[in-house]
Amino acid sequence: MPSISKKGINMPSSPIRKLVPFAEKAEAEGKTVYYLNIGQPDIKTPEVAFDALMIMDRKNIAYSHSAGGANYRKGLSDYYKSVGIDVSDDEIMVTTGGSEALLFSFLSTLNPGEEIIIPEPFYANYNGFAQYAGINITPVTANIEDGFALPPIEAFEEKINANTKGIVICNPGNPTGYLYSKEELERLRDIVKKHDLYLYADEVYREFCYDGAEPFSVMNLEGIENNVILIDSVSKRYSMCGARIGALITRNKEVFDTAMKFAQARLSPPTLGQVVAEAALKTPQSYFDEVISTYVDRRNALVEGLNSIDGVFCPMPKGAFYCVAKLPVDSTENFCQWLLEEFDYQGKTVMMAPASGFYASPGLGTQEVRLAYVLEKSALLNAVEVIREALKVYPGRIQQEVNVSEKENSI
Numbered sequence: 001m002p003s004i005s006k007k008g009i010n011m012p013s014s015p016i017r018k019l020v021p022f023a024e025k026a027e028a029e030g031k032t033v034y035y036l037n038i039g040q041p042d043i044k045t046p047e048v049a050f051d052a053l054m055i056m057d058r059k060n061i062a063y064s065h066s067a068g069g070a071n072y073r074k075g076l077s078d079y080y081k082s083v084g085i086d087v088s089d090d091e092i093m094v095t096t097g098g099s100e101a102l103l104f105s106f107l108s109t110l111n112p113g114e115e116i117i118i119p120e121p122f123y124a125n126y127n128g129f130a131q132y133a134g135i136n137i138t139p140v141t142a143n144i145e146d147g148f149a150l151p152p153i154e155a156f157e158e159k160i161n162a163n164t165k166g167i168v169i170c171n172p173g174n175p176t177g178y179l180y181s182k183e184e185l186e187r188l189r190d191i192v193k194k195h196d197l198y199l200y201a202d203e204v205y206r207e208f209c210y211d212g213a214e215p216f217s218v219m220n221l222e223g224i225e226n227n228v229i230l231i232d233s234v235s236k237r238y239s240m241c242g243a244r245i246g247a248l249i250t251r252n253k254e255v256f257d258t259a260m261k262f263a264q265a266r267l268s269p270p271t272l273g274q275v276v277a278e279a280a281l282k283t284p285q286s287y288f289d290e291v292i293s294t295y296v297d298r299r300n301a302l303v304e305g306l307n308s309i310d311g312v313f314c315p316m317p318k319g320a321f322y323c324v325a326k327l328p329v330d331s332t333e334n335f336c337q338w339l340l341e342e343f344d345y346q347g348k349t350v351m352m353a354p355a356s357g358f359y360a361s362p363g364l365g366t367q368e369v370r371l372a373y374v375l376e377k378s379a380l381l382n383a384v385e386v387i388r389e390a391l392k393v394y395p396g397r398i399q400q401e402v403n404v405s406e407k408e409n410s411i
Contacts, residue, residue: 015354049280063267064274068095073089073092093249094274120364149178160191189218233246233247237280302371338390352369
């Protein structure tokens with residue numbers, strides 16, 4: 001029998017989706033499963049996006065330009081200018097989701113065996129993209145106790161060596177929901193400039209910032225204009241995950257031209273996805289106002305509910321629609337599977353993502369879970385009660401001290 005490639009063997013499984021068979025079995029047994037494991041919003045896609053499909057006047061669905069349709073790229077340029085990011089349409093490449101944008105970025109700027117530094121916990125699929133590109137991830141650990149703030153710059157300095165070529169951040173963050181401040185980003189800017197590194201920034205959750213907080217884009221960091229590569233996507237912004245439209249944005253013409261070679265090799269990004277994405281640029285601000293209000297209400301219900309459980313600690317996120325909670329269990333891998341296989345409370349159970357899959361350092365995150373507040377508030381409150389009751393009887397529960405002031409500060 002022919003062998004599997006080493007790259008295929010080393011490709012990590014998704015920690016977000018690997019419990020799906022257990023959830024499907026639980027549903028087959030008649031249980032209600034609250035899916036808090038994946039960032040698939042239940043928010044409605046803007047009507048203008050669907051309208052564009054209904055009135056589309058095309059004789060066939062043809063390839064677009066490899067960099068994306070000209071009208072859409074011009075519309076994107078106008079959108080970015082409207083949020084304070086001054087980029088031209090020839091600095092924007094439309095991609096098949098944000099995933100392809102990051103992959104093209106890695107392939108265009110990094111050689112096999114070179115390294116990137118990422119604050120952990122980080123979006124688990126970064127591991128997969130690194131495996132694709134044959135590069136190595138060096139983690140710098142952020143702590144749940146301080147809400148996953150940017151680690152000290154000294155911690156980055158300690159990791160930099162001759163093989164280090166870049167730093168990756170997600171802002172607002174997946175899985176933590178942490179929003180980096182302008183001051184934190186400026187500290188990163190200084191180290192990027194000092195060592196002449198690339199700064200790859202995943203800003204797909206830009207619209208989702210709470211409590212008066214505003215995002216600061218890496219594109220507005222002065223002095224590193226040619227070092228910055230911005231990754232974006234319509235998936236979360238317009239609740240259009242299946243459209244598979246993202247963007248790679250850079251002022252570095254050499255990087256852009258190199259990425260175009262990879263873009264040409266895959267021919268074009270999805271044509272229908274670009275149709276709805278271009279139309280979505282006309283989404284009124286009232287849509288986002290309502291969505292943000294909904295997420296704030298859900299966030300508060302979930303985080304306050306989790307912190308009301310004995311032994312649980314969850315910092316209050318400032319953005320995105322995720323939170324990470326620390327649970328008083330031996331292993332959240334075991335606990336999450338046990339919830340689906342062996343436990344229900346009044347016929348209900350919960351699916352969460354064990355956080356160890358969001359860390360690169362072995363042994364970290366074993367007591368943490370990521371939860372996505374993408375369900376209605378009533379479902380989130382029910383999920384909290386399931387977790388509360390489950391922890392009362394879980395065989396692997398441990399005694400865990402949680403500082404009361406930490407809980408109060410997290411809320």
